[in-house]
Amino acid sequence: MSGLEMGSLGFDTAHLLAGGLVLVSFMMLYQHRLYALLNLYALHALLLATSVAWQAFTQAAPHLYVTALIALIFKALIIPVALHRIVERLGIHRDIETAVGVGATMLVGMGLVALSLVLMLRVTPGADPLAREDLAFALSVVLLGLLVMVTRRNAVSQVVGFMSLENGLVLAATGAKGMPLVVEISVAFSVLIAFIVIGVFLFRIRERFDTVDVGALDDFRGERR
């Protein structure tokens, strides 16, 4: 069954899943606790996997199922579980602090979503409507992920922001038809490696400074914040 015959159901479902991703990104913005943030990230990845699988179904592109599977296994299971264990071993499950207030962050986030919608809908008037909406949502997810990275001080939550940003990239890539599997696999692996490197660094930072607050690094470099 091809995507064109699916008509509005295929479009609406894809829309719903992508919108869900943006919603979860918003939830990450105001989430104060690390465990909750990690759970949200797992949900984020799960939604991504579902969305990619739906795309695979509507586009009749079986290789996207592999992408969905990768997203499910690595991003929805392995990385959140590993981060959980890291947080546990570091004993930092209680502390979280945002650098900017929740209200302001939410307002900025809304502005970013509006910006990406306006931009994408305006730049791609001739494109396939599904891809257009998808790209607009994906850009919102990327920008919100960046916002999470900017507003957090804790290294773990910055990692989560980075990972959610990457989810936005995957969403954009699968929305456009005909992205080769190789690219997707290489992106997944690079993220995994980045995750490993960051994990190692977390422990090194922790060993040296007794905290994963990146502010300690700045203090160490002897600079003002």
Add this chain to the structure above:
Amino acid sequence: MSLLVVLCCVAALLGTAVLGVAAARRPAGRPLVYGASLLLCLLVLAAALDRLLGGGATPALTLPLGLPWIGARFALDPLAAFFLVVVALGGAAASLYGLGYGRHEEAPQRVLPFFPAFLAAMTLVVAAADAFSFLLSWEFMSLASWALVMAHHHEAENRRAGFVYLVMASFGTLSLLLTFGLLAGPGGAYGFAEMRAAAAGGHDVVAALVLALALLGAGSKAGLVPLHVWLPLAHPAAPSHVSGLMSGVMTKVAIYGFLRIVLDLSGGATWWSGIVLLCLGSATAVIGILHALMESDLKRLLAYSTIENVGVIFAGLGLAFAFKADGLGLAAALALTAALFHALNHSLFKSLLFFGAGAVMTATGERDLERLGGLIHRLPVTAVVALAGCLAISALPPLNGFASEWLLFQAVLKSPDLAQWGLKILVPAVGGLLALAAALAAACFVKLYGVGFLGRPRSPAAAGAREVERWMLAAMLGLAALCLAAGLLPGLVIDGLAPVTHSLLGAAMPLQREVPWLSIVPIAESRSSYNGLLVFLFMAISGGLAALAVHRLASRALRRGPAWGCGFPDAVPAGQYSAASFAQPIRRVFGPLLFAAAERVEMPPPGSLAPARFELALTDRVWETLYAPLGRAVGFAADRLNGLQFLTIRRYLSLVFLALVTLLLVLALWS
């Protein structure tokens, strides 16, 4: 075939450069490197001459190097072939000279690897036929010559010269990069053939931008005022044979780049670009030669004189542009021929003069004119060839400088045919400035020769000078012979240039080989003609007859007696006419305006035995008004931006984020 030979020679030159690293350790390595360079340059010369004079289709070649989809393209059209002749001729002369001069080099490991690389880079610039290869070779040329400028880096002055040169060279390459970006257009066609086709229907604004950027990029390398400041610093800092190459040949490669971009690729011969070039060229000529007149350092003087000659060449190009824009093909061909002829001539006599300066430095260890003098007795051969160089650069018949400048003035005299009144009025004024520059150049080289080679030695080093060795003399004699040959038979050169002007302008000067008695007739017999050979014969015969008459009719005995010293017996050598005193009348006229010259005489009070003191302060107005504030602004900005080095990780992330959002906003608002 000829292109293949050239590229093989380039590869061999690069191999020689690698060899130079190892060869620098042994004394036998130096003649090996210079000898190989000489042979390869002669091969390139033969190939280029074959291409230029043989005619036929333009050979082109694409090598699978460089950018994957483009490759490295090379071609030898007549313009490239002509400049290749200039490069190879200069390179061969410098290599021959280096065979002797290189023996005195104290740091051969800093010269030997870069000398062949520099030659290879200049050859590649001329042969390149796509923007990528061109820019790569151009930058390679800049860096190789920079390394040679820094060969004697122990002196602080040379380090500063290297720094200024590096900054100006990077700036020039940046401008050229932008130029090619404009020419390539949004499609990104980086081959010269595609650019030529795309520029045909180009916009006027783009043409103006291309002209401005090409003037910045190629003009800074050639030494156009006010981009000339690095040239009198860097050219003298290099070893003398490299100075000759940089001044005589590399400035020509820059002119080639300018012609290639503006006249060939962008097709931008408009009357206003002609005005720009005429103004810049004539100003450069006058300012350059005035600086040279004020200078008493031998090599700096020559470097400033290079600026003058580049100005003359650019004025010629401006004339060609103006004539071309008005559809006066023959006059345009005349002006372009004159400019290219002068480029060839300048490469010959400027190399010759720098080699002469190198010989003087080898013999005496001095570069300052005020400490030289009387060298005509101690360096007889060098003195003769230097005299030939001075006569040629002063544009005196029967040498080659006269032939090209005469052609240029013939083109100036065609200016009433121009359509625009602005040009009709401007061109004679430019002609006046060029005549002024030519006269000042003559004064400048009278100063150089009179103070440096005549009179009595002003220092023990000058008194104890010994003639230099034969390789150096051979190179200088060869160049002097070429100067004379090009002056006696200018028709041959003009005919050789016909394919170049034909390919660029679609017109060429009338064939000179059909004119009887080896004369040259630029426009029509009734208008003007010149016969170098006849002038030479007349001068030789009349001079010989006069000498004969003097020796036959007067006493033949050679007497040496005390010179008439205006009633002052026992004059010390330092009391002779010095370089600064020779330039004083001209300094009085132009000094306050151009150099903010301030002369101060301190007389001792009555009764004091202290000597009176004369102080002279010259400042370079261009440096003071343009470069010094620019340097301060850059320093200020750098100080402010220094804070960006020490931000927190989150601030950096925020900066990236803000930049991204700003760009997206711009996109959202504009599209």
